[in-house]
Amino acid sequence: MTAYLGSKKTIIDINTTRSIIAVLFIAVAGACMFILQPVYVQGLVGYLHFSESDAGMIAAAEMFGLAATAVVTNFVINLVNWRLLTLIFITLATAGNLLSVGVTDINLLIMARVLAGLGCGGLISITFIMMGLTQRSDRNMALIIVCVLTYGALGLFVMPSVLQGFGVDGVLIFFAAFCASCLLFVAYLPCNHQMHEQVVDDVASYSRPIKLLTLLGVLAYNLAIGIVWVYMFLVGTDAGIKEQTVANILTASQILGIAGALLVVVFERRFGRHLPLLAGIVGGAIAIGLLLGKPEFLLFTLGVCAFNFLWNFSMPYIFAVLADFDARGKMVAAGVSLQLIGFAFGPAIASAMLGDANYTLVNTIAIVLFIVSAILLFPGLRVQDKHYAATGTCN
The missing domain is CATH 1.20.1250.20 (MFS general substrate transporter like domains)
Structure with missing residues (x-):
């Protein structure tokens, strides 16, 4: 042993x-x-x-x-x-x-x-x-x-x-x-971090309010994900789409999610980091908007596939932004915790607001949280942009 x-x-x-x-x-x-x-x-x-x-x-x-x-x-x-x-x-x-x-x-x-x-x-x-x-x-x-x-x-x-x-x-x-x-x-697996003491490069000093707003934005974003994802299958069947058809659509969306993550790997910072991130979050809100009411097959397919693509496109950028706030990784660790907390509370919020299978209300709450997330993240992104502009580095 x-x-x-x-x-x-x-x-x-x-x-x-x-x-x-x-x-x-x-x-x-x-x-x-x-x-x-x-x-x-x-x-x-x-x-x-x-x-x-x-x-x-x-x-x-x-x-x-x-x-x-x-x-x-x-x-x-x-x-x-x-x-x-x-x-x-x-x-x-x-x-x-x-x-x-x-x-x-x-x-x-x-x-x-x-x-x-x-x-x-x-x-x-x-x-x-x-x-x-x-x-x-x-x-x-x-x-x-x-x-x-x-x-x-x-x-x-x-x-x-x-x-x-x-x-x-x-x-x-x-x-x-x-x-x-x-x-x-x-x-x-390693038994511990097995790292030698290293000198951490100097990084810009960011205020606690900016960091807090950013972390709240991460929490809002992941609350929205948790709210939407848990009832995604039932939204489709409630709209009259057959179970296997819904499963096929979700499968296709997962494949597009893979493409979203790979796209970040390929392009990395070629188009910057902050504009793609905000576009991904706002685009996710629009994708969920397609699922309001009882969406027909085409709208459901477009909404689910766009949502999964943009979700997995946005997440690497979110963690990259958190990493830039703290070279020692504390913000990233906090971000992982908030991500899972959002995934936990999201289904609970959705369950409490569901009523008589009122998926429109649940998805509307998610849309609002997506927008709130973008608003909360924006100040931190602006501060980072100013730092990059002052130092001549790329974001």
Whole structure:
């Protein structure tokens, strides 16, 4: 066991192919439920006969667990062996999914999903931290997004058939097995940050109000994502579109999401950073506007595909902006926590406002939050622009 965990003096080159593959696999496992959440919610409603509101609360409970561990991980990451932390997270995620099998009582299911969320949130957090240590961190962060979205695209496509053939329990057993299989990769992970003390380059001094506004903008943006994503599948079926057709549209949107992330990798800062970011956020609001009411097939397809493309196009820029505020990465760590907090509270807000399947109200709230996010982010972007202009550097 000691050899398996290694000591903090154990040297693992995180830049090797096998270590990067290990981090990528565990990162996808951590996101295995969230990225398929719309279809899981549909399964809770269609197969276990929960109400739309109750299904939203169950999804929100898991996201609360995800967010809680993301926050706590920031405080313990340098105190505990990283492999041990990963083992704990794998155990929680696997146990939570197994304990969810066969459960139809909402209170028991919520507790099991919180447990799964605690594990998955830890896996997401620690893999992002590890990938941030690699020499080509920008590329490797993008690879996480691409791998998660590829899994999501395949999962959204097959989930309706899996639900029909094996029910919700079959899906949960798969999630448990997926999380447990991460044990095969723990030995290839570093035990700690393994970094020498480095001199941090001087960066511009940004005021706390500017940083706070920016973080609030990140929170508003991710609240909007959480509100929209959880009921995306049900918006389509409520509009009269067949389940498999909705699944196919969501699959196509995942593929476009991959394209959005890859576009950032290809162009990086060729067109700057701030204009594409604001355009992506406002464009996301317009995309959700296409889903208001009971959208026909074409409007639903355009709205969902544009939303997913712009979501994954915007996120790398958001984290790049946060990184420019603080060369030590504290703003990025806070951003990851706020992202998961937004994903947690978003479904809860949507569930509370849903009423009689009033998806128009839910999506309108999301649109408002997108606009609020752009407004809150703008002052920080302007301050960074002025710094770049003064120093002659590119944003």
